[in-house]
Amino acid sequence: MSDLETGALPLRSVDPDDAGAVAAWRRVPRVAFLEPAPAPAEEERWVREAAERVAGQRLSGVVDAGRWVATYRSFDTELTVPGSGPVPVNAVSSVAVLPTHRRRGLLRRMIGADLQRAREQGHALAALIAAEAPIYGRFGFGAASGAVSLSVDAQGCRFRADAPRGSGRLELVQASAAWPELAAVHDASRRARPGGLAREETWWRQWTRPGGLRALGPSAHVVLHRDxxxxxxxxxxxxxxxxxxxxxxxxxxxxxDLHAASPGAYRDLWEFVLSLDWVRTVTTKDRPVDELLPLLLQDPRAVQRGAVDDFLWVRPLDAAGALATRRYLGCGTLVLRVVDPGGPAGATVLLHVDAERCGEDGWTCAEVTATSREPDVVLGAAELGALLLGGTSAVALASAGRLAGPAAAVWRLQSLLATPQEPWCPTWF
Ligand SMILES: CC(C)(COP(=O)(O)OP(=O)(O)OC[C@H]1O[C@@H](n2cnc3c(N)ncnc32)[C@H](O)[C@@H]1OP(=O)(O)O)[C@@H](O)C(=O)NCCC(=O)NCCS
Structure with a gap:
């Protein structure tokens, strides 16, 4: 039996500041994600940008016969949760195993080690974007936010007379120079809605660098709205x-990409794009499931919704900690049993949301404590992950047989978890 089959190949880490080592490691995701190899003239830039992107992050994987065969990356960032704003999250990416080494348990070992480490270091939440939906439920991740594609008939778009207007002006800008202003707008936007993820300076520099491999293309423009x-x-x-x-x-x-701090700025930006001369159709993807645009139009059917896909997958690493990160709009008490075989989040907890602790903004902090009481609701870690941002219905999960409890308890859970806005994350990582 080979080392690989016995699971004896150790997990190794990579120094994220060693560009050569990162380049060798990065070849695994390139192959696994079906990316073309960089042209020889692009090789140097590819190595530089790959290393720049992962600076300061945790890189690991498995080496067989002197070559990387599996990779895994995680880093600390911020995820906006309902009522509380941004909280720390262990973000997972670059999960890849070479086709020669798949289905021998390498992903299981890499993710097991990282989630254990994250839990020990105090993280209550992990998050990732799943390449394929069947992979991560077994590891306790649930689809927590959705994203929709839209196609808009620009000629059929007339804004309603009561649609709010911005008070400022629009300006076409050079993204490479204006990125700090774009970053500030995005930062306010991602803090205001569940599901938002922080974008680091490196993200902005790579996205706005002319000719960069991850950058806006040559036909791209950026219009800025000023109040x-x-x-x-x-x-x-x-x-x-x-x-x-x-x-x-x-x-x-x-x-x-489109973000706005007010409905008026939002309307002005959409109206600008929809009234570009010559343009007949405007498409977009990774937009919020409750995109506002149709409500602003005389004919909402000018906006055709395409596929609604899952986007951010969330995993609780600590049931009580995860439930306590967010706040709640209703009030009530429930005992939840979270089942997490082999994972760190298994627990029975009392979730108590007391109206007397309600803040002026209408949100209430929960008290979440371990209990030996019999549960009202039993659910898996993946189901709790799917529920935490408010984008999944507990009632629907119960109907699907993925959450158990009497109807009244399930409805109470659903009313506690509901949020005024759908969670939205448009940030690939
Ligand atoms: C997805 C990938 C990382 C899985 O790695 P792996 O080492 O083969 O996974 P493991 O052997 O540890 O599998 C663990 C379990 O997940 C299942 N699994 C793994 N990949 C799966 C997939 N794509 N679809 C369904 N199940 C999958 C395995 O069957 C196994 O199931 P079991 O617990 O019932 O035995 C690898 O196939 C890959 O790199 N694919 C292409 C790139 C990709 O999709 N990466 C994920 C990015 S988010």
């Missing part, structure tokens, strides 16, 4: 594609 005082309060990044049928335009635009 009446001149402060940036929204932006849209979009790219355009020219297409003519004879002399008839079929040109389109694709919104790559």
């Amino acid at each position: 009446a005082a001149g402060v940036a309060d929204g932006y849209a990044a979009y790219e355009v594609a020219e297409d003519w049928a004879g002399r008839v335009s079929r040109c389109s635009a694709r919104v790559l």
Whole structure:
């Protein structure tokens, strides 16, 4: 039996500051994610940008016969949870195993070790974006936020008279120079809605660097919205594609990223993109499930919704800690039993949300304590992960046989977890 089959190949870590070591390690995700190899002229830049992207993060994997065969990356960042704003989260990425080494338990070992470490270091939550939906439920992750694709008929779009307008102005900017203003807008936006993830400076530099491998393309533009005082309060990044049928335009635009701090700035940005000369169709993806745009239009059907996909998957690492990170809008008491075989989150906890502790903003901190009482609701770690941001219905999970309890307890849980806005994360990592 080989070392691999006996599980004897040790997990190794990589120094994220050693560009050569990172480049050798990074070849595994490149192969596993079906990415083309960089052209020889691009190789140096590929190595530099790969190393820049993972600076300061935890890189690990498995080496067989002197070559990396499996990789795993995690880093500390912030996730916005309902009522509480941003809280720490262990973000997981670069999960890849070479096709020659798949299905021999390498992912299981890598993720097991990292989640254990994260728990020991005090994290209550982990999060990732799943390449394929069947992979991560067994590791206690549940799909916690959704994202929708939209296609908008630009010519059929008229805004309602009562749709709010911004008080400021729009300005086309160079993303490479204006990125600090874009970052400030995004930062306010991601803090305001459950599911938002922090974007580090490196993210912005790579996204706005002309010609960068992860950058906005050559057909991209960025329009910034400034409020009446001149402060940036929204932006849209979009790219355009020219297409003519004879002399008839079929040109389109694709919104790559759009954030706004007020409904007025939001409306102005969408109206700008939808009224670009020649542009007949505007598409976008990774937008919130409850995107506001249709409600602002005289004909909401001008916005066609495409696929609604899962985006952020969340895992509780500590049941009580995870439930205590967020706040709640209702009040009530429930005993929850979280089942997590082989994982760190198994526990029976009393969730007590007392109306007397309600803050002025309407949100209430919960008391979450271990208990020996019989549970009202029994659920898996993945199901708790799916529920935490408010984007999944406890009632639906119960109907699907993934959560057990009397109907009244399930409804109480659902009313406690409900949030005014759908969770949204548009940040790939
Ligand atoms: C997904 C991937 C990382 C799995 O690695 P692996 O080492 O083969 O996984 P393991 O052998 O540890 O499998 C653990 C369990 O997950 C299951 N599993 C792994 N990948 C799966 C997949 N894509 N779909 C369904 N089940 C999967 C295995 O069957 C095994 O199930 P079991 O617990 O019932 O035995 C690897 O196949 C890969 O790199 N795929 C391409 C890139 C990718 O999708 N990466 C994930 C990015 S989020």
